[in-house]
Amino acid sequence: GAVVSQHPSRVICKSGTSVKIECRSLDFQATTMFWYRQFPKQSLMLMATSNEGSKATYEQGVEKDKFLINHASLTLSTLTVTSAHPEDSSFYICSARRFVVGETQYFGPGTRLLVL
Amino acid sequence: ILNVEQSPQSLHVQEGDSTNFTCSFPSSNFYALHWYRWETAKSPEALFVMTLNGDEKKKGRISATLNTKEGYSYLYIKGSQPEDSATYLCAGTDFGNEKLTFGTGTRLTIIP
Numbered sequence: 001g002a003v004v005s006q007h008p009s010r011v012i013c014k015s016g017t018s019v020k021i022e023c024r025s026l027d028f029q030a031t032t033m034f035w036y037r038q039f040p041k042q043s044l045m046l047m048a049t050s051n052e053g054s055k056a057t058y059e060q061g062v063e064k065d066k067f068l069i070n071h072a073s074l075t076l077s078t079l080t081v082t083s084a085h086p087e088d089s090s091f092y093i094c095s096a097r098r099f100v101v102g103e104t105q106y107f108g109p110g111t112r113l114l115v116l
Numbered sequence: 117i118l119n120v121e122q123s124p125q126s127l128h129v130q131e132g133d134s135t136n137f138t139c140s141f142p143s144s145n146f147y148a149l150h151w152y153r154w155e156t157a158k159s160p161e162a163l164f165v166m167t168l169n170g171d172e173k174k175k176g177r178i179s180a181t182l183n184t185k186e187g188y189s190y191l192y193i194k195g196s197q198p199e200d201s202a203t204y205l206c207a208g209t210d211f212g213n214e215k216l217t218f219g220t221g222t223r224l225t226i227i228p
Contacts, residue, residue: 043218104150105216107160
């Protein structure tokens with residue numbers, strides 16, 4: 001149990017276009033989902049936290065108009081990178097959490113974004 | 117928790133040998149320590165969540181301990197197997213905050 005999928009696994013796009021990444025909890029309802037980014041040789045850095053039906057909470061330094069997050073249901077959150085630029089090229093990974101005290105977050109396999 | 121550190125960055129271990137590595141974190145305002153195993157092209161797999169000082173958890177040949185007073189956790193692997201090759205991540209959460217702060221990981225390679 002506690003499987004999270006992420007789609008696409010890899011995407012290449014042109015500078016200026018927008019890219020949408022989906023994160024789904026397959027066998028549980030996720031009250032909270034998280035989006036992380038990882039640059040080479042660095043740790044996973046939290047970008048934003050989203051709760052179903054409410055606006056996402058963004059970490060300091062993350063532009064909310066650049067990285068649009070929608071968490072419309074208890075099993076789906078989407079991250080849209082708007083007007084992507086080469087510096088947005090990175091590894092994006094989501095996680096989901098059930099409303100169970102003391103439980104950990106369950107991660108998707110990640111999305112590698114390359115902006116040309 | 118602002119800074120979680122892991123050491124070593126990478127490690128090569130002969131098959132059959134046992135090994136361990138470290139995660140250190142600021143002990144003030146600590147709530148929980150999470151360990152994950154991350155194989156290439158797969159999702160990070162949750163191994164353990166620990167909260168209490170002196171906690172010890174075990175899953176097969178893998179175990180972990182927690183010292184919240186001095187701010188460190190050890191992950192042990194007994195009798196390493198090739199399938200143990202992965203990056204092992206630790207992450208901490210502060211009290212009252214569910215955000216995970218990750219270390220950079222320990223990349224473990226088991227040599228057959």
